[in-house]
Each structure stands twice: as structure tokens, then as C-alpha cells.
Amino acid sequence: MSVRPTPASVLGPKAEVPEPATAVVELLGILRRHLGMDLAWLGRIEADVLVVQVINGDGASFQLAPGSTVRRESALFGRVLSGEFPTVIPDTRADPRILRLPVVDELDVGAYAAVPVVDSDGIVYGLAGCLGHGPHPHLRPRDGRFLRMIAEILGDSVTDLHRMWEVRSRVWRDVSHVIDGGGPALAFQPVLDLEHGKIIGVEALSRFSDYARSPSQWFTAAGSVGLNVDLELAAVRRALAVLPRLPTHMILAINVSATTLSAGLVDMIMNEDAERILVEITEHERIGDTPAINRDIEHLRRLGVRIAADDVGTGYAGLEQLVRLRPEIIKMDCCLTQGIDTDPARRAVAAGLVHVAKEIGGSVVAEGIETAAELQATRETAIPYGQGFLLGPPTPVLPEAVR
Structure with a gap:
């Protein structure tokens, strides 16, 4: 030297x-x-x-x-x-x-x-x-x-340097372009009261102009370059802008991962009509032992926000997670809804979720209702709310009954 x-x-x-x-x-x-x-x-x-x-x-x-x-x-x-x-x-x-x-x-x-x-x-x-x-x-x-x-x-390894950079830089550019443009476009799917057939709210779903990736793949790709929170917050910001256009009795459901809960979501909702907002936690991870996430969930609840556990039935940490999170809404995944009219096991699981929801003071929304038989079986299982293509597909404009 x-x-x-x-x-x-x-x-x-x-x-x-x-x-x-x-x-x-x-x-x-x-x-x-x-x-x-x-x-x-x-x-x-x-x-x-x-x-x-x-x-x-x-x-x-x-x-x-x-x-x-x-x-x-x-x-x-x-x-x-x-x-x-x-x-x-x-x-x-x-x-x-x-x-x-x-x-x-x-x-x-x-x-x-x-x-x-x-x-x-x-x-x-x-x-x-x-x-x-x-x-x-x-x-x-x-x-x-x-x-x-x-x-x-x-x-x-240096050997993979150029290949990795090309892939990640393309993802970075694509996701940054969406964020800088105000976030992904939105589609709105109605959520219905199954007993009365009335729309009680809408779920804001992200949509992207590049169909080479599905919406879930877009968020996964954003996560690979560290932009998943930025992309989710951009989507939430665009969704919240719709809230004043909804009738006062309607709920707006927004999707976020657990990580985003502690990355600015609370501040974003502070000045909104929080009692009309449902936050659906989409990330399939255990969050019961995470103090920061639990703190922010309770903060949201104090503001009046309701919490939903999304995609229940696809490995969302099971019933223990539901008991610890105690969501106001349990969203039963379409993998349980589709075929519920012909499968006793699906009906038994659905009935169990209804029972759990009652015990923790919540309700169940059945996702993915696509046939009249599935709708009838869902009603017979005492699930109070539902959404799916039979009840109303996602559309880029608010459903007529909502406006």
C-alpha cells in the first residue's frame, strides 16, 4: 500500500x-x-x-x-x-x-x-x-x-449486472411513469346488500394501460424495485378523490398492503370522511405481532375507518390472524365462493366465517359471485354482502345506481 x-x-x-x-x-x-x-x-x-x-x-x-x-x-x-x-x-x-x-x-x-x-x-x-x-x-x-x-x-455478481439492470430499470421507469401521472387508473366494483339487492358501496380497483402485467403483477413488480408503497399511495390518493362523488350512505373500499399502513396512509385519510372508508389489507403476511402496524390500524379505527381482511381463504394466516386483527369485514375469496352451490365443504367454511365474524363483531363479503346458483347458496349461508360479475363488474365509471 x-x-x-x-x-x-x-x-x-x-x-x-x-x-x-x-x-x-x-x-x-x-x-x-x-x-x-x-x-x-x-x-x-x-x-x-x-x-x-x-x-x-x-x-x-x-x-x-x-x-x-x-x-x-x-x-x-x-x-x-x-x-x-x-x-x-x-x-x-x-x-x-x-x-x-x-x-x-x-x-x-x-x-x-x-x-x-x-x-x-x-x-x-x-x-x-x-x-x-x-x-x-x-x-x-x-x-x-x-x-x-x-x-x-x-x-x-457482475456477470448478471447488465441483465438485472435492464429488467429493473424498465420496471422502475414503468412504475415511476404511473406514479408521476397521478397513479393507476381506477375501476369501481359495487358491493351489494344481498338481502335487499342494494349497492352499499364500491371497491376502487387499480387498472393499468399496459396489459402485459396484471394489476397484481404491477404491484409485485413495483415491490421488486422498492416502489410498491409509492404506487399504492398514489392509487389511494386517486381513489379518495372519488369519495365526494359518492352518496353519503355509500362506502369506499381501498386496497393497501400492511406495509403501506405505516407509510403515510393515516395522514392521507386524516381530513377525509373516514367513516365512509373501508381499508382492505391485501398483503398475505402475519401482522398480529407487528406493533407499528397494529398502532396504525387502531389509529385508523379511532378516525372511524373500518378494516377488512382481504382474500380470506387463500392463506391469509388463517383464523388466528382473523381473531387477532378482528376486522370489521371478512372478504371471503372467490376460491371459496365459486362452486359454493355444489360443494358442501365450501359451504361449511363459509358458514364458519360467518360465525367467526359474528363473534368478533364483523360481517362477511363474498367475492367472485358469478352465477345465480352461487348467489342463492351465498344467501342461504347467511353471508350478508357480496360482489362479483353477476352483481356488477368493475367499470371505469361509478355504477349508475351509485351516482
Whole structure:
């Protein structure tokens, strides 16, 4: 190792580093241009220093080059690793905690972004990030998720780098285009009181102009690049705009994953007519032991929002989950509804859900009713509400009976 001391306390001795792969340099260039920063870098952690491995951009203006070492105690990366500082810092000089660090003045860092890079064994290899001389107020939390996506690719084998980037960047562009356009389009499917045949509300369903992916595949793809919450919130925002157009006795059902509950949904609903909103939790995961999610569910309930467990019957953690969540609405999946007229087992499960709902103070909605026989059997099972193509298909405009 060749040593060349510098007067700046932030930087340590120079280290020798291997020639970087072209693909890594190009990927850092994509990151730098996407964030609009002056420098993108990849560094390896060695004890209490970060060894800069690869750079793309104006490294000289930051006194950085391949082989530069940055001391943990006077820099930002240690605090990013510990979670003390956020992934994206648009203005380092606006935060007194950061302003006191030598890196801000000595390297002239006005904006900073960094995330850990983890190798295939799950071990933190180092960090990838960007630097800007001036503040970058345009940076958003979504840009931090873009940086995480880049870091995940860097952690994988270089052989797959270009293939993975092509796939993920296409997904990122597609999903970002939908989000920036105001969210997915909506279709509205009526929910009926089966005894009286009247519409009591509508479910807002996301629809996309690109039919190469189904709506569920769109959200799965968004999740693969860290944009599922952004996409869901965009869909919710568009759905809530419809609420004033519904008659005051109508319910608007919106779909969110459990993760989105703690990512801004409560604030979004605060100023709405919450008693007319039904939040359907769509994610098939155990949430009973997650304090943050339970806290937000109770907050929503205090506002007047009702909670639904969606797709019950498709592995949604079973009856234990229903008892712990205690949803006001149990949405029985179409896999139980379709064929209920000919299958005693389906009727028995449906009757059991009705009993559970009564015990926890809720009701059941049967999804996927497509035939008159299924409708009759659903009524005979004492399920009070239903939806499906027989009762009304999803349409891009509110059903006539609702307007």
C-alpha cells in the first residue's frame, strides 16, 4: 500500500484498489445522473475506514479518487450504517448534526446519499452513494429507494449486472411513469346488500394501460424495485378523490398492503370522511405481532375507518390472524365462493366465517359471485354482502345506481 497523507482530517492514507469493472462504473454513472449529483462512488469498509473503490463523476473536486480512504469518525457513512442518518440528505448544511462533521466543509459536501452494499452471503461489503457540492432539494425518499436498488445489483455478481439492470430499470421507469401521472387508473366494483339487492358501496380497483402485467403483477413488480408503497399511495390518493362523488350512505373500499399502513396512509385519510372508508389489507403476511402496524390500524379505527381482511381463504394466516386483527369485514375469496352451490365443504367454511365474524363483531363479503346458483347458496349461508360479475363488474365509471 502506498501512503500519501493529506491535511484533511476526513481522509486517510491512499490505498491500492483493483481496476474496476466497466459495468460497475457505468452503473454508478446511471445513479449519478438519476440523482443529479456530482459524484457517485462505491466503497469497501475496512475496520474504521471506507476505501473508495470506484467513482463516476468529478472526484477531484471532493479530493476523492479510487484508493482514497475516509475515516468513520469524521464522515457520514458510519452514521448511515447505524441508521442514525437517513439514506438521502438533500442539504447537509440544514441539519446541525451533520453540519458539525468535518466532511461537510473539508470535502465541500452539500448533498449526500448512501446505502450499504451487501454481498451474496448477506455480509455488508461497503456502501454505494452520491455526493453533491450544493443542496439538492429535488431529492425525494423515492430516490433513496432507487439507490437501494442500485446497491442490490452491485451486491450481485457482475456477470448478471447488465441483465438485472435492464429488467429493473424498465420496471422502475414503468412504475415511476404511473406514479408521476397521478397513479393507476381506477375501476369501481359495487358491493351489494344481498338481502335487499342494494349497492352499499364500491371497491376502487387499480387498472393499468399496459396489459402485459396484471394489476397484481404491477404491484409485485413495483415491490421488486422498492416502489410498491409509492404506487399504492398514489392509487389511494386517486381513489379518495372519488369519495365526494359518492352518496353519503355509500362506502369506499381501498386496497393497501400492511406495509403501506405505516407509510403515510393515516395522514392521507386524516381530513377525509373516514367513516365512509373501508381499508382492505391485501398483503398475505402475519401482522398480529407487528406493533407499528397494529398502532396504525387502531389509529385508523379511532378516525372511524373500518378494516377488512382481504382474500380470506387463500392463506391469509388463517383464523388466528382473523381473531387477532378482528376486522370489521371478512372478504371471503372467490376460491371459496365459486362452486359454493355444489360443494358442501365450501359451504361449511363459509358458514364458519360467518360465525367467526359474528363473534368478533364483523360481517362477511363474498367475492367472485358469478352465477345465480352461487348467489342463492351465498344467501342461504347467511353471508350478508357480496360482489362479483353477476352483481356488477368493475367499470371505469361509478355504477349508475351509485351516482
